[in-house]
Amino acid sequence: MTITRRDFARHSAFTGASVALVGSVGALSTAPGALAADDRAAGAEGGDGAAGKGGHGPGYGPLVPDPHGILALPAGFSYRIITRSGVTRLETGEYTPSNHDGTAAFEGPRGTTLLVNNHELKGARSKWKHPVPLVAGLVYDPAASGGCTVVEVHRGGEVAEWVGIAGTSTNCAGGSTSWGTWLTCEENSDRAGQNGMTKDHGYVFEVDPYDRRANLNPQPIKAFGRFDHEAVVIDPKRGHAYLTEDDSEPNGLLFRWVPPHGFKHGRGQLRKLADDAGTLQATKCFDSGGRFVDDLSRATRIGTVYGVDWIDVPDRDGRTVPVREQFDDGDITRARKLEGMWWADGGAYIVSSYARDESPGEPHDGQVWFYDPKRRTLTLKVLLGTGGQLDGPDNITVSPYGGLVLAEDGEGGQHLFGATESGRTYPIARNELNVGTEAEPEFSEFAGVVFSPDGKTLYANIQKPGIMLAITGPWRRRRPR
Numbered sequence: 001m002t003i004t005r006r007d008f009a010r011h012s013a014f015t016g017a018s019v020a021l022v023g024s025v026g027a028l029s030t031a032p033g034a035l036a037a038d039d040r041a042a043g044a045e046g047g048d049g050a051a052g053k054g055g056h057g058p059g060y061g062p063l064v065p066d067p068h069g070i071l072a073l074p075a076g077f078s079y080r081i082i083t084r085s086g087v088t089r090l091e092t093g094e095y096t097p098s099n100h101d102g103t104a105a106f107e108g109p110r111g112t113t114l115l116v117n118n119h120e121l122k123g124a125r126s127k128w129k130h131p132v133p134l135v136a137g138l139v140y141d142p143a144a145s146g147g148c149t150v151v152e153v154h155r156g157g158e159v160a161e162w163v164g165i166a167g168t169s170t171n172c173a174g175g176s177t178s179w180g181t182w183l184t185c186e187e188n189s190d191r192a193g194q195n196g197m198t199k200d201h202g203y204v205f206e207v208d209p210y211d212r213r214a215n216l217n218p219q220p221i222k223a224f225g226r227f228d229h230e231a232v233v234i235d236p237k238r239g240h241a242y243l244t245e246d247d248s249e250p251n252g253l254l255f256r257w258v259p260p261h262g263f264k265h266g267r268g269q270l271r272k273l274a275d276d277a278g279t280l281q282a283t284k285c286f287d288s289g290g291r292f293v294d295d296l297s298r299a300t301r302i303g304t305v306y307g308v309d310w311i312d313v314p315d316r317d318g319r320t321v322p323v324r325e326q327f328d329d330g331d332i333t334r335a336r337k338l339e340g341m342w343w344a345d346g347g348a349y350i351v352s353s354y355a356r357d358e359s360p361g362e363p364h365d366g367q368v369w370f371y372d373p374k375r376r377t378l379t380l381k382v383l384l385g386t387g388g389q390l391d392g393p394d395n396i397t398v399s400p401y402g403g404l405v406l407a408e409d410g411e412g413g414q415h416l417f418g419a420t421e422s423g424r425t426y427p428i429a430r431n432e433l434n435v436g437t438e439a440e441p442e443f444s445e446f447a448g449v450v451f452s453p454d455g456k457t458l459y460a461n462i463q464k465p466g467i468m469l470a471i472t473g474p475w476r477r478r479r480p481r
Contacts (some may be wrong), residue, residue: 060074060426063430069432069434082159102447103115107454116151117468121146124196132145148163174232181206201226202226206270251336254338256282256283308378339394352367363386366392390408397450414431
């Protein structure tokens with residue numbers, strides 16, 4: 001599908017930050033004022049170039065192969081390994097846990113940066129060489145292998161790492177809060193007695209990077225529901241929480257949690273909530289003609305706007321029936337692999353990683369939606385057509401230099417890609433660490449993409465074996481083209 005400038009202007013009315021991605025193969029386009037998908041010169045062959053029309057692209061130049069076989073970056077950029085599973089160690093002496101995933105960055109004391117890092121470890125601890133250590137007082141379920149670590153990076157390069165929470169399962173993404181904490185999400189809903197677990201899973205937990213005592217005796221935020229959580233963001237104005245579910249058969253849901261009357265967010269307040277506090281709801285979308293939309297894969301044009309209603313969840317803990325199965329087909333709107341979210345521009349950017357035969361609409365290799373709580377609308381900002389250079393977006397962040405940065409979790413090569421407000425894409429990094437064989441190479445996904453509070457460093461994770469990287473270089477704000 002080719003989107004012309006005229007089509008784009010007509011179908012993408014939206015006030016807010018302009019963000020765009022344009023791929024060299026297939027349809028990939030986005031937000032207001034952006035270039036159309038036929039301006040594909042912005043991405044060079046193989047997805048690693050940055051030259052646009054006339055040789056002047058929006059990026060930082062082609063990616064230079066890494067002699068150490070870790071990370072290809074543009075000339076002038078460099079990376080540093082912050083933590084690496086099986087190599088670096090925690091304060092308590094154990095090795096850094098494996099399978100790095102979602103990450104948040106906070107301004108720490110005395111010029112430090114505090115990073116809360118998820119470890120997506122599922123099932124029994126015996127399955128993993130480096131699970132999250134069971135530190136006394138920080139354990140939810142001693143049978144579970146996942147959790148979070150807190151990484152403190154000093155200006156001089158020194159790094160310290162300690163456990164923030166342990167005994168949780170499949171800690172995938174999550175979201176930071178405006179009061180300086182991290183909400184870590186379990187993408188696994190095993191009940192006690194399943195797969196060796198001793199407690200129910202499928203919850204959100206709060207981790208405080210500043211106060212270790214606040215993390216003692218971990219308590220799930222049951223008001224947010226029990227399902228395969230992916231990410232969560234909090235509306236700082238209204239107090240609503242938005243949550244994505246990565247699940248299938250049937251596809252997952254986008255949720256909203258409405259706090260009870262008089263509730264005020266802040267440190268330690270979420271763990272005080274009753275299990276049934278507030279109201280958990282799922283989306284029900286309508287197109288411009290008022291027709292019900294059963295799945296977000298129905299949208300095939302950039303700028304598609306859906307109205308959103310919110311339908312109450314009958315049993316948020318899914319005691320007998322999983323939450324996503326508690327609705328009839330005409331009750332709610334589903335989407336395949338609802339993944340990362342980021343709160344910016346007065347709303348939530350939401351990723352649907354891909355859609356194939358398990359979705360009723362058109363196949364795609366990734367969507368980014370923007371939910372506007374004031375207008376109660378979902379607007380399609382990014383659409384990756386099948387067969388393009390990029391596929392399977394996952395974690396997402398809004399760059400202080402304009403646009404979005406997406407972590408790729410797809411087939412083949414894995415990249416971090418940026419995009420200017422005018423819609424031109426450029427590569428930031430390529431994973432060169434082959435965790436497969438020479439005959440059958442395999443490159444793990446990127447995750448945990450986030451800028452430092454001062455905007456000078458882009459942190460990102462290579463999930464397997466588990467490496468946190470700090471990328472620095474001549475970052476600069478680009479003028480829209």
